[in-house]
Amino acid sequence: MARSLTLRASVLSAAILATLLAAWHLATGGSGPVADMDPEYAKLMGQTAVQGTSAMPGPLEVGATLWRHLSDPFYIRGTNDMGIGIQLAHSVARVAAGYLLAVLVAIPAGFLIGMSPLMSRALDPFIQVMKPISPLAWMPLALYTIKDSGLSAIFVIFICSLWPMLINTAFGVASVRREWLNVARTLEVGPLRRAFAVILPAAAPTILTGMRISIGIAWLVIVAAEMLVGGTGIGYFVWNEWNNLSITNVIIAILVIGVVGMVLDQILARVARLVTFPE
Amino acid sequence: MTEKSFISIEAIARRYPAAGGGRTTIFEDLWLPIRRGEFVCMIGHSGCGKTTVLNILAGLEAPSEGVVIVDGTAIEGPSLDRAVIFQSHALLPWRSVLGNVAFAVKSRWPEKDRAWIEAQARRFIELVGLAGSECKRPAELSGGMKQRVGIARALSIEPKILLMDEPFSALDALTRGTLQDEARRICQEAGQTTFMITHDVDEAMYLADRIVLMTNGPGARVAEIVENPLPRERSRTDLHRHPSYYPLRNHLIDFLVTRSRTFRDAPPAGYDPRHPPLVRPGATPGLVAGAQPAPAPAGLARAQGA
Numbered sequence: 139m140a141r142s143l144t145l146r147a148s149v150l151s152a153a154i155l156a157t158l159l160a161a162w163h164l165a166t167g168g169s170g171p172v173a174d175m176d177p178e179y180a181k182l183m184g185q186t187a188v189q190g191t192s193a194m195p196g197p198l199e200v201g202a203t204l205w206r207h208l209s210d211p212f213y214i215r216g217t218n219d220m221g222i223g224i225q226l227a228h229s230v231a232r233v234a235a236g237y238l239l240a241v242l243v244a245i246p247a248g249f250l251i252g253m254s255p256l257m258s259r260a261l262d263p264f265i266q267v268m269k270p271i272s273p274l275a276w277m278p279l280a281l282y283t284i285k286d287s288g289l290s291a292i293f294v295i296f297i298c299s300l301w302p303m304l305i306n307t308a309f310g311v312a313s314v315r316r317e318w319l320n321v322a323r324t325l326e327v328g329p330l331r332r333a334f335a336v337i338l339p340a341a342a343p344t345i346l347t348g349m350r351i352s353i354g355i356a357w358l359v360i361v362a363a364e365m366l367v368g369g370t371g372i373g374y375f376v377w378n379e380w381n382n383l384s385i386t387n388v389i390i391a392i393l394v395i396g397v398v399g400m401v402l403d404q405i406l407a408r409v410a411r412l413v414t415f416p417e
Numbered sequence: 418m419t420e421k422s423f424i425s426i427e428a429i430a431r432r433y434p435a436a437g438g439g440r441t442t443i444f445e446d447l448w449l450p451i452r453r454g455e456f457v458c459m460i461g462h463s464g465c466g467k468t469t470v471l472n473i474l475a476g477l478e479a480p481s482e483g484v485v486i487v488d489g490t491a492i493e494g495p496s497l498d499r500a501v502i503f504q505s506h507a508l509l510p511w512r513s514v515l516g517n518v519a520f521a522v523k524s525r526w527p528e529k530d531r532a533w534i535e536a537q538a539r540r541f542i543e544l545v546g547l548a549g550s551e552c553k554r555p556a557e558l559s560g561g562m563k564q565r566v567g568i569a570r571a572l573s574i575e576p577k578i579l580l581m582d583e584p585f586s587a588l589d590a591l592t593r594g595t596l597q598d599e600a601r602r603i604c605q606e607a608g609q610t611t612f613m614i615t616h617d618v619d620e621a622m623y624l625a626d627r628i629v630l631m632t633n634g635p636g637a638r639v640a641e642i643v644e645n646p647l648p649r650e651r652s653r654t655d656l657h658r659h660p661s662y663y664p665l666r667n668h669l670i671d672f673l674v675t676r677s678r679t680f681r682d683a684p685p686a687g688y689d690p691r692h693p694p695l696v697r698p699g700a701t702p703g704l705v706a707g708a709q710p711a712p713a714p715a716g717l718a719r720a721q722g723a
C-alpha cells in the first residue's frame with residue numbers, strides 16, 4: 139500500500155513537471171514580429187523582443203545551457219567568468235563557516251540560558267530585540283568594522299543562524315523532563331556527566347530542529363548577502379548574469395540554489411533522525 | 418524507638434505559599450521510624466503528600482520543617498544509598514535497557530571498568546526477568562517491562578534503602594501481581610529496607626511488614642501504623658484464608674473510606690503525632706510486639722464494628 143502510494147506520487151510529480159515544462163515551452167515560443175513597438179523601447183529590449191520571440195528562454199535553451207554548466211562547473215576564466223561549481227563552492231564555504239561559528243556559540247550559550255532561569259530572564263530582552271533584525275541590516279556595520287567583504291558575508295550568516303539555534307537549544311535544555319533530571323540527581327551524577335549524558339541527548343531533537351531552521355535561513359541569506367558584497371558566490375553570479383541580461387543563467391542559478399538548499403536541509407534532517415528517540 | 422530505627426522521620430512538614438497570602442500545610446508534625454530490613458507501605462488519599470514524603474526521603478525535596486535521619490545522619494540531598502523507583506518509570510528513552518541500568522551502575526562505581534559495569538547491569542536485568550531484552554529501547558517495551566527495568570536500575574546500585582512511588586499502579590492486574598511477587602522475593606532475599614507508596618490495599622497487605630496510614634490533607638498526619646498480622650512467609654493465593662486477613666483488610670478500607678477524613682479533625686483521645694498508635698488488626702492487642710501504649714483498640718473496635 140505504502141509502496142503503491144509512493145509510486146503514484148512519483149507518477150503525479152512527473153506529470154506535473156511535464157505539464158509545467160510544456161506550459162513554459164509554449165509560453166516562450168514566440169508570437170511573430172511585433173510591429174508597433176516604440177523604437178527606443180525595442181532598442182532597450184534587444185533583438186529577441188523585436189523579433190517577437192520572448193526574451194524569456196524556453197526550457198530547451200535552459201536545459202542546454204545547464205548541461206554546458208554541469209559538464210564544466212569549475213573553470214575560471216577571469217574574475218567575472220567562473221564556473222557555477224566554483225561560485226557554489228564559495229557560497230557553501232561561507233555558509234559553512236558562518237554556520238559552524240554560530241553552532242559553536244549558540245549551543246553552549248543556549249545550554250547556559252536553558253539551565254539558568256536567571257540568565258534566561260536576563261538575556262531574553264536582548265534576544266527578543268536582536269532576533270527580528272534582518273541579517274542584511276548588519277551588513278554596513280560589518281563592512282565598516284571588519285573591512286572585508288568576504289568576512290562580512292560570513293558574519294551575516296553567523297548572525298542569522300545564531301538565533302534559531304540559540305532559542306531552540308535554550309528551550310530544549312529548559313524543558314528536559316524533570317523525572318530524567320531527578321534520576322540523575324538520585325544517582326549523584328556530576329554536572330558534566332549530567333550535561334552530556336542526560337541533558338544533551340534529551341534536548342538533541344529540539345537543538346537539531348533549531349539547526350535545521352538555521353541552515354535554511356543561512357542559505358536564504360547568503361544569496362542576498364553575496365548580491366551586496368559581490369566578487370564571488372552564487373548570489374553574485376545571479377546578480378552578474380542579470381547585469382549581462384542572461385535570463386537563462388539566472389534561471390539556472392535559481393534551480394541550483396533550490397537544489398543545494400534542499401541537500402543542506404536533508405543532511406540536517408538525517409542527523410536529526412539519528413538523535414531522535416521514540417518515547 | 419528512635420534509637421534503634423534505621424530511618425527516622427522527625428517532625429517533618431511541607432508548606433506551600435497559598436493563593437491569598439499565607440501558607441497551606443500539606444502535612445505537618447510527621448514522625449515515622451523505619452527499621453532496617455523492613456518493608457513499609459504508606460497508604461493515603463490522593464494529594465495528602467505521599468509523593469512529597471518520598472521525595473524528601475530521596476533527598477529530592479527539602480522539608481519545610483523537621484529532619485529525616487538515615488543511619489545516624491540527616492539527609493541533605495539525594496544519595497546513591499537511597500534508590501528511587503519512579504511511578505512513571507523515568508527511563509532514559511535514548512538508551513537501551515542495558516544502557517539505562519549501566520548508567521546507574523556507572524554512577525555508583527565510576528572507577529570500575531566497562532566489562533564489570535556491564536556484567537553487574539546484566540545480573541540485575543536477569544534478576545527482574547528481562548534477560549534477552551538488553552538491547553531494546555524503552556519504547557519497544559511494554560509497561561510492565563519498563564517498570565522492571567526501573568526496578569533493575571534501582572536495585573543494581575545495591576542501595577541501603579529502596580523507595581518506590583506507586584510503582585505498579587499503572588499496570589494491568591496480571592502484570593502487577595507478577596511484579597509484586599518478584600518485588601517481594603527480591604526484597605526479602607536481600608533483606609532490603611523498603612519504603613513504598615501505594616493506593617492499593619491488597620498490595621500493601623501482601624508486601625508490607627507495616628502499613629502507615631496517612632490522614633487526608635491538607636494538614637495530613639500519620640494516623641496510625643498498622644502491623645501486618647499476616648505471616649512473613651505468605652503467598653498470594655492463600656492469603657485470604659488467614660484468619661487475620663479480613664480484619665486487616667476491613668481495617669484498612671474502613672480507614673480509607675471514613676476515618677482518613679474524620680481522623681484529622683477529631684483525633685482519638687491521647688493521640689500523639691510523635692508516637693502514632695501501633696495497631697495489629699485481627700490479633701489481641703497484648704500480642705503486638707513493641708507496641709506503644711496507644712489507644713489502638715479503640716480505633717480497631719470501631720473498624721471492626723463498622
Ligand SMILES: Nc1ncnc2c1ncn2[C@@H]1O[C@H](COP(=O)(O)OP(=O)(O)OP(=O)(O)O)[C@@H](O)[C@H]1O
Nearest residue numbers: 433434443461462463464465466467468469470634
Ligand atoms: N509546587 C506546589 N505548590 C503548591 N502545592 C503543591 C505543589 N506541589 C505539590 N503541591 C500539593 O501538595 C500536595 C501533595 O502532593 P503529592 O504529590 O505529595 O500528593 P500524593 O499524596 O502523592 O498524591 P497522589 O496519591 O495523587 O500521588 C497536593 O495537594 C498538591 O496540590
Ligand SMILES: [Mg+2]
Nearest residue numbers: 467468469582
Ligand atoms: Mg503521588
